[in-house]
Amino acid sequence: MHKSFSLQMGDKTLELGPKPLVMGILNATPDSFSDGGDHNHVADAVAQATRMVEAGADIIDVGGESTRPGANEVGAQVELDRVMPVLDALQEAKIGKPVSIDTYKAVVGHQAIQAGATIINDVWGFQRDPELADVAAHYNTPSILMHWDPNRDTSKDIVSEMKRYFNKSVQIAEDAGLIKGQILLDPGFGFGKNYEENFTLLNRIDEICALGYPVLVGFSRKSSLGKLLGVEPKERVAATGATTLLAYTKGAHIFRVHDVRENYDALQVAHATIYGPPPAKDI
Template sequence: MDFIRLAEPAGLLYGLAAEDALRAGNALPLAGGPAAFTQVDLIEGTQRSGFMPVASIPAAWLPVVQRVTQPPVSGTVPDGPQVMGILNLTPDSFSDGGHHSRAEHALAAGIRMVQQGAGVLDLGGESTRPGALSVTPRQEWERIGGVLEQMRAHLPNTVLSIDTRNSFVMAQALKAGANVINDVSALMHDPEALPLLAEQDCGVVLMHMRGTPETMAQHTQYQDIGYDVVRELGKRVQTAHEGGISPDRLMIDPGFGFAKTAEQNMRLLARLPILANLGCRVVVGVSRKRMIGAVTGEDNAAKRDPGTQAASLAGLALGPSVLRVHAVEGMVQAVKVWQAVHGAGRI
C-alpha cells in the first residue's frame, strides 16, 4: 500500500443530502459509513493539490481515492459503531485509579457497562499515563487474569479486549478467552508480540505513539499532524500484514494524548476522515483526557464525560468506529441521537 500518496476527504454530507450528492456524482462515500465527501485534497509526499471537487479527481489518483471509500474490515468486533467500555484494573489510572482494582467491583462494573449498551469491554492492568509506575508483565497479568476469567464466564457473548503491550499478558489473556489485543505501542514494545499474534485469530488494535509513555512528551514535533499520523500508523499496519496478521483482524487508534499536545489532538480530531486511507476500523479514545480539559477548563478528569461524548462523535463519520469511553450510558445515548439526526443505522 502506498502511504506516500494520501487522499484527505472534506465537505462531508449525511442523510438525504449525501444520498442525493452520491446519485448526482458530486460526492463519494466515506469508509462505507453514513457520510459522503464532496471534496478531496490529494497529497503526494509533502505536496498538496488543494481541495478539489470529487468529479475533478485525476484518473491516476482513483485507486488512492477508492481506498478511502471502501468500508473498513471489521475483525472480531460486531458490525456497526460500537461503544467500548474502559475497565482500568490499576491503582494509578489518571481518571479512575483504584475504582476497579478489586475483582468483584470490576466484574460488576463490566456487567453494568454491557447492560448500558457497551459492545466491547477493554481491560487494562498497566497505566500508560505520563509518569506512571512501571509494572512487570506478571504483575500486570495478576491484575487482569482473575477479572478476565470472571468476565468470560458471566459475559460469554461480549467482546473482551485486553489493553497490553506485553506478549506474556497477550498469551495468557488469549488462553483465558480474550477476543482483542489493544496495544498502545502498535506491537513495537515487545518483539515477541507480532509473531505471537500472527498465530492467533483475535482482533488487534494498533495505536499511534512515538517513544514510550515515559518519553512521549519529547516527541511532539510534526510537519503535519494528520499526514504524519496516517503515514506512521500505515507503516505499522504494513508491518503487521507482512508479519502474518490478516487485514480483517486489524483496527487502528490515532493515539490521542500520546506524543501529541492538546492543540495537536484537536487538529487531529478535526481531521479524522484522513484515517480512512488505512482501510481499517478506527478506535477513538479521547475519554476524559487532558485535551478535553484544555478546551473545557475542567481539571477533574472524572467530570469530563460530556466533553468526551462531544469529541467521540466525530468518529462516527468513519462508519463502524469503536468509541472507547469510561462512561458508557451517556455515550450510547449520544450515538443514538447522532444516528437519528444523520440518518444512520442504530447502535
C-alpha cells in the same frame, strides 16, 4: 459514509460499519488517571463490566497497566496478576460481549487470549514488543494498533507522521502473518500529542479513516478536555460525548469510553440522524 468491515473472533464475527460500537474501559489498575483503584478488585471489575454492558457497551477493554503521563511501567507478571483474575471472572460471568486486552506485552497478550480475550489493544502499535504481532497472527486476533511516537518530528504535519507510523505498525503485523482484515487503527489522542494537536487530529480524523482500516477513537476524559474547560476528569462526560459525535460523523467506528450510557445514547441519536431511525420504542 462509514466503511464496513468484518472482524473474525474465533467462531464469531464483529461487524463494523454504520452502527457505532462502544468499548467500555475497565482498568484493573491502582493508578489510572481517571478511575485508578475503582475496579482493581475482581468483584468490582465484574460488576462494572456488567453495568457497562447493560448501559450499551459492545466490547469490554481490560487493562492492567496505567499509561497516564508519568505513570511507572510495570512488569509482565504484575500486569498478569492484575488482569488474569478479571478475565477469568468475566468468562465465568458470561457477560456476552467481546473482551479486549489492553497490553503491549506479548506474554500478557498470549495468556489473555487463552483466558478468553478476543481482541488485542496495543498502545504502541506492535512497535514496543513486535512479538505481540506474532501472538495476534497465531490466534488470528483482531488487533488495534495505536499511534504513540514520543520521538516523532513535531515540526512535520501530525497526520503525515501518523500515517508513516501506521505504515510501520501494519508492516510488522503483516510480516507476522496477521491479515489486513484483522487490523484496526487508533490515532492515540493524548499520547505524545499536545493540547492543540489533539483537536487538530480530531478535526482531521477522516484522513485516518480514509486509510482503509476500522478506526477506534479514545478521547474519553482526556487532559485536553480538562485544559479546554478547566474541569477534573469525571466532569468531562459531556465534552467526551462531543468528541465521540464529531469522530463518528467523520467515519470512526469504535469509541473507547469510561461513561458508556452517555456516549451510547449520543451515538444512537447520531446514527438515527444520519442513517434513519429504527422503529420507535414504547415509553
